[in-house]
Amino acid sequence: MIPLSWLLFFAAALFCIGLYGVLARKNAIAILMGIELMLNAVNVNLVAFWRYRTPEMMAGQVFAVIVFAVAAAEVAVGLALFISVYRRRKTIAADELDLMKW
Amino acid sequence: MTPLQMIFILVAAMTLGAGLMVVTARNLVHSALWLVLALFGVAIVYVLLQAGFLAVVQVVIYIGAIAILMIFAIMLTRNIASESGPRFNENWSWALVIALVLFGTLAWMLSGWDGIAAQAPAISPRFDTVRELGLALVSPEGFVLAFEVASVLLLAALIGALVVAWDRR
Amino acid sequence: MFDPINAIAQWLAALLASLGLSSGLVNLILTLVGVLAIASFVLIVDIFLVWVERKVVARFQDRLGPNRLGPFGLIQPLADIIKLLIKEDITPLGADKVVYNLAPILALATVLMLWAVIPFAPTMLGADLNVGVLYIVAVGAIGTLGIIMAGWASNNKYALLGAMRTVALTIAYEVPMVVALLVPVILGRSMSIHQIVNSQTIWYIVAAPLAAAIFLISAIAELGRAPFDLAEAESEIVAGFHIEYTGMKFGLFYAGELLHALTMGALFASFFMGGWRGPFAEQAPILGVFYLFLKAMFIYWVIMWVKYSLPRVRIDHMLNFNWKLLTPLALAVVMFTALTDKALIELGVAAGSLTYSLAMLALNLLIGWITLSLLRSYARIERQRVAAPRPVASPEYSGVAKS
Numbered sequence A: 001m002i003p004l005s006w007l008l009f010f011a012a013a014l015f016c017i018g019l020y021g022v023l024a025r026k027n028a029i030a031i032l033m034g035i036e037l038m039l040n041a042v043n044v045n046l047v048a049f050w051r052y053r054t055p056e057m058m059a060g061q062v063f064a065v066i067v068f069a070v071a072a073a074e075v076a077v078g079l080a081l082f083i084s085v086y087r088r089r090k091t092i093a094a095d096e097l098d099l100m101k102w
Numbered sequence B: 001m002t003p004l005q006m007i008f009i010l011v012a013a014m015t016l017g018a019g020l021m022v023v024t025a026r027n028l029v030h031s032a033l034w035l036v037l038a039l040f041g042v043a044i045v046y047v048l049l050q051a052g053f054l055a056v057v058q059v060v061i062y063i064g065a066i067a068i069l070m071i072f073a074i075m076l077t078r079n080i081a082s083e084s085g086p087r088f089n090e091n092w093s094w095a096l097v098i099a100l101v102l103f104g105t106l107a108w109m110l111s112g113w114d115g116i117a118a119q120a121p122a123i124s125p126r127f128d129t130v131r132e133l134g135l136a137l138v139s140p141e142g143f144v145l146a147f148e149v150a151s152v153l154l155l156a157a158l159i160g161a162l163v164v165a166w167d168r169r
Numbered sequence C: 001m002f003d004p005i006n007a008i009a010q011w012l013a014a015l016l017a018s019l020g021l022s023s024g025l026v027n028l029i030l031t032l033v034g035v036l037a038i039a040s041f042v043l044i045v046d047i048f049l050v051w052v053e054r055k056v057v058a059r060f061q062d063r064l065g066p067n068r069l070g071p072f073g074l075i076q077p078l079a080d081i082i083k084l085l086i087k088e089d090i091t092p093l094g095a096d097k098v099v100y101n102l103a104p105i106l107a108l109a110t111v112l113m114l115w116a117v118i119p120f121a122p123t124m125l126g127a128d129l130n131v132g133v134l135y136i137v138a139v140g141a142i143g144t145l146g147i148i149m150a151g152w153a154s155n156n157k158y159a160l161l162g163a164m165r166t167v168a169l170t171i172a173y174e175v176p177m178v179v180a181l182l183v184p185v186i187l188g189r190s191m192s193i194h195q196i197v198n199s200q201t202i203w204y205i206v207a208a209p210l211a212a213a214i215f216l217i218s219a220i221a222e223l224g225r226a227p228f229d230l231a232e233a234e235s236e237i238v239a240g241f242h243i244e245y246t247g248m249k250f251g252l253f254y255a256g257e258l259l260h261a262l263t264m265g266a267l268f269a270s271f272f273m274g275g276w277r278g279p280f281a282e283q284a285p286i287l288g289v290f291y292l293f294l295k296a297m298f299i300y301w302v303i304m305w306v307k308y309s310l311p312r313v314r315i316d317h318m319l320n321f322n323w324k325l326l327t328p329l330a331l332a333v334v335m336f337t338a339l340t341d342k343a344l345i346e347l348g349v350a351a352g353s354l355t356y357s358l359a360m361l362a363l364n365l366l367i368g369w370i371t372l373s374l375l376r377s378y379a380r381i382e383r384q385r386v387a388a389p390r391p392v393a394s395p396e397y398s399g400v401a402k403s
Helices: A004-024 A028-052 A059-089 B003-024 B028-048 B052-076 B080-084 B092-112 B129-138 B144-165 C004-018 C023-060 C076-085 C097-117 C132-153 C157-188 C193-198 C209-223 C247-272 C285-309 C315-346 C354-387
Strands: none
Touching: A004 A028, A004 B003, A004 B028, A004 B092, A028 A059, A028 B003, A028 B028, A028 B052, A059 B052, A059 B129, A059 B144, B003 B028, B028 B052, B028 C132, B052 B129, B052 C132, B052 C157, B129 B144, C004 C023, C004 C285, C023 C076, C023 C097, C023 C247, C023 C285, C076 C247, C097 C132, C097 C247, C132 C157, C132 C193, C132 C247, C157 C193, C157 C209, C157 C247, C157 C315, C193 C247, C209 C247, C209 C285, C209 C315, C209 C354, C247 C285, C315 C354
16 A cells, blocks of 8 residues: 555655746746646645545545646636737746736 | 665756756746656655556646746737846845745754654555545535636636737727 | 356356465456456457448448458458558657657547446446546547647648647537537446446336437547548548648547447447347357447447438537537436436336337427427528628628728
8 A cells, every 4th residue: 555655755746846836937828837737736735634534425526626727727728828818918927927917 | 775766866956957947047937847757756756655546647747737828928018128137036136035035944843843753654555545535525424615716716716817818909 | 147247257266266366466466467358359349440440431432442352351350450560660759759649549448448338238337436437538538639730740730620629629529429428327326337238128218319329420530530520521630630640640630530430339339229238148148249339330320320311510610519409408308307307216116117218209399399490490581681782882891992
């Protein structure tokens, strides 16, 4: 049997990789990919806790399903925003979209 | 070490390696393809955790919809300047420090927690997790409210994406 | 006697166990042998499909088809394979090598993966997944990924255009397909294909003809076959996503496409036409395999019939057809099937009985009739709109710049 600690460390590492992508990448779509990795890490934790603590109560899996829905919604709106921004500004590099600073 | 543990280590290494490639690859389409591999690895982890339904849904939603949408968006927003320029912003070293510190803190907290050695209770073969999940999602004692809110959110996202991406010309 | 596959498996297990291997290892070896057997069997059928396809298209076009090599030209596919194997293997200069070479493998492998959950006979099936229906959708999604990889990695604008069209098509038609597949899931009370086939004492095509039609149409779209073959419209984008592929790499795409059509036939047969069910199939499982392939071949023939009879649809018409007709219709069918099912069970009609199936058939006919009358009134409004007088030769519309 896989120890719970392995799963938690795996999820933590995946979350931190995603966080690095979100903080360091320039391209907005790459940032979105980082967010997806972080959401997946959270889901691994939810499912792992469901399996190891309360397998007779489906709360962990239900939360994971809700996270799927939120992730899909987020990607749909996010990519639509990027395409809309790209039409006007011809770029989606996050640090060049600084019109609101001035 | 049991075969299950060996499979887990292989899958985890593959997923983390693919995740690293997602955030470091120069070519964005390669990033997206590595993302597909990482998401597939997470799906295998779900299978190892006996959550088969989530594993399949992970492949349908993440690989079938999200990753392909991302590749589409990457192709629609191609820009020579942003492809040849640096792929990280100037704060990337701080980002690295933050990520490493967060991982260190999480690892330290987790290793100090006494619930970490928990053993997975066996699921009886009569307990159909797919059936239970379906019941939990729609029964009033379960999570029907969260389920309905999620559906409203999806509808709002659908309309929102249409309105935002509509080309008014 | 009538179950040779399981007999061979038991004999092999006994042989391996007598060699002193542990039971876990024996199971592993048996699983691998099973995977290899199913995959090779399906691939051999695939070779035969090349001949079937060429022979049938020849009949539709009033020709004879391959008839030189062997009886009825049966050896022709082997000659085709040899030709493909000795062709030059080109990787374009600007191509992304790894992705370019991975794509055809992915395209064929995903089709082979679909056969893992199709029950061949009551005692012969690869895996009885309790989420089998969703598994099919998931594997189809990976196949789409293979196509987009091929289109992007070829570094060719026609390939990219073809890939983008394919993806728009498959993602759009996946929606009514999944929704239509929910109908057999409701009727069979399980997402396992094995269970769905087991509960079909009366074929579901009787109880759910509309869902079957929607599934067949979206399956043809998913296959990218005519009338939905925009992805490889020769007159517009040459050959679509596989334009740069030569030799056996192209062969993998071709084999994948043919096999995908037969696989869709087998899936249709399993969901709506009783899968392996037929006279004496339960006593002699080997007959079940025969029945399944007979039904799959019939659906494959229907798909070919559609392909060689209908002209290509324009892309906006195709997407309109999906979003404005198929998807709402599929949603309505699922909703009313669930409601009627609940009502029939409350009334004491057993699921799967003749009364139950006939009531469902009546419901489907009613929904179909309502759909047709709605379409008719829509067509009348559209005809009036087209016939109405329109302004002509105003400076804004004539293309002449305003002074």
